[in-house]
Amino acid sequence: MTEPTGTAAGADNGEGHGGRPRCAVLDDYQDIARTLADWPRIGDRVETRFLHRPLPSHDAVVEAVGDCEILVVMRERTPFPAALLDRLPRLRLLITSGMRNAALDLAAAARNGVTVCGTASNSEPPAELTWALILGLARGVTTENAALRTGGPWQQTLGADLHGRRLGVLGLGKIGTKVARVGAAFGMEVAAWSPRLDHDRAAGEGVVPCASLEELLETSDVVTVHLVLGDRSRGLIGEAELRRMRRTAFLVNTSRAGIVDQAALLRALHEGWIAGAGADVFATEPLPADDPLRTAPNFLGLPHLGYVTRRNYEGYFGQAVENIEAYLAGRPVRELALPGGAGAAG
Known part of the structure; x- marks a missing residue:
């Protein structure tokens, strides 16, 4: 062309x-x-x-x-x-x-x-894509689809239930609120935290406000990031924060890559601090062919399709x-x- x-x-x-x-x-x-x-x-x-x-x-x-x-x-x-x-x-x-x-x-x-x-x-498209990542991780969609298409083993993964689990929403703006409503529809308990969380608004959405980021990370089975990238949010989730998460928990980021320390995330995936991660955003886009995230275990990545x-x-x-x-x-x-x-x- x-x-x-x-x-x-x-x-x-x-x-x-x-x-x-x-x-x-x-x-x-x-x-x-x-x-x-x-x-x-x-x-x-x-x-x-x-x-x-x-x-x-x-x-x-x-x-x-x-x-x-x-x-x-x-x-x-x-x-x-x-x-x-x-x-x-x-x-x-x-x-x-x-x-x-x-x-x-x-x-x-x-x-x-x-x-x-x-x-x-x-704001609907990125909220919808967030759930594509959450469901893909929870039910091993890419692993099972790849096996089906190539004649691999029939049934390899044991899915993670969402009903009855806690969804932690980091940032309850337009997108985060839509993600929270879907979580509630799945029968999840929904909690939220942000530096300027409106507790009354959260309560009106049926969302439990967390007193701190640490509380959100420690108590959630799925953590999904919906903050604007700025001085206060850059690097907000680093090694210490990832280690606070449950080993069975998933982290999903459809906001901006700079909110999550990428080196710490790689360690978390390789060493099993968390069960898996999904991301639609990267520090360098298009993602370089040799970027280690491409081959990280239990990682589901998409090429910034949230608004596409x-x-x-x-x-x-x-x-x-x-x-x-x-x-x-x-x-x-x-x-x-x-x-x-x-x-x-x-």
């Missing part, structure tokens, strides 16, 4: 054919963005191209899209820190999927005259087109504000 790589910044005046501003849609890994929104609606006013491969360095980004006035990015697949934004003098509009993106330096964008806008994002559904993508790219139209009309919409701190993930 051939894709345009763009022109290095400084090679021309930044305008496409007919004087149209150039737009690049980054990290369209599956080559589907162009089919999920009405891009022809702006085709006579904007020259748009779609990039399908990761851009691994600042130099690669500048080379690929340094000629663009508009960029559409997918969550945190390509970070835009100050050092990169300072090298993109033509950039004027940066659109991210969702209304929160920790990989964008909003202050640097403002300093460089770049308007940053977002889109709506549904048709409904979400149609919303992301459809609203990206709307944002571009609003920008061209001089009335930007869905602008991102500077973050106010960490809490439960929305």
Whole structure:
């Protein structure tokens, strides 16, 4: 598949054919963005191209899209820190999927005259994927499926019951609350903890508030992470916390990799501190081919699929087109504000 790589910044005046501003849609890994929104609606006013491969360095980004006035990015697949934004003098509009993106330096964008806008994002898909991981771990789904497909032994695993067990939800925001409700429907006792947990709200959801993170870890059979990554949550679950968990417990992380110490998690899996772990998020994405998590025992990993559904993508790219139209009309919409701190993930 051939894709345009763009022109290095400084090679021309930044305008496409007919004087149209150039737009690049980054990290369209599956080559589907162009089919999920009405891009022809702006085709006579904007020259748009779609990039399908990761851009691994600042130099690669500048080379690929340094000629663009508009960029559409997918969550945190390509970070835009100050050092990169300072090298993109033509950039004027940066659109991210969702209304929160920790990989964008909003202050640097403002300093460089770049308007940053977002889109709506549904919280149901990541909540649903969380349960795919929990159920996959509890019932040995990947092990049994692999054996069935290859003619291996019939029945290898003894499933872990969820009914009557405790689900520990770390962060009771939009996603965590939806995960908690499903846990209750399975007949689980649901507990929660976060640095700013609203105890009244938790009680209203039928959730038991824990007094501390330690209590949540020590008493839960499944711990699922739904916190925003920030100064207070980075590395929140390390060796000491993993050792507090039950040896029969599962840890699932569909939030951000930085909340769980990856080296400690590897030790926990290899040494059996916990029964298993599932993750949809990694420190480096795409996950390197030689990353030890790929072959860790009792680990169920997915390639950051939490938000990757048709409904979400149609919303992301459809609203990206709307944002571009609003920008061209001089009335930007869905602008991102500077973050106010960490809490439960929305």
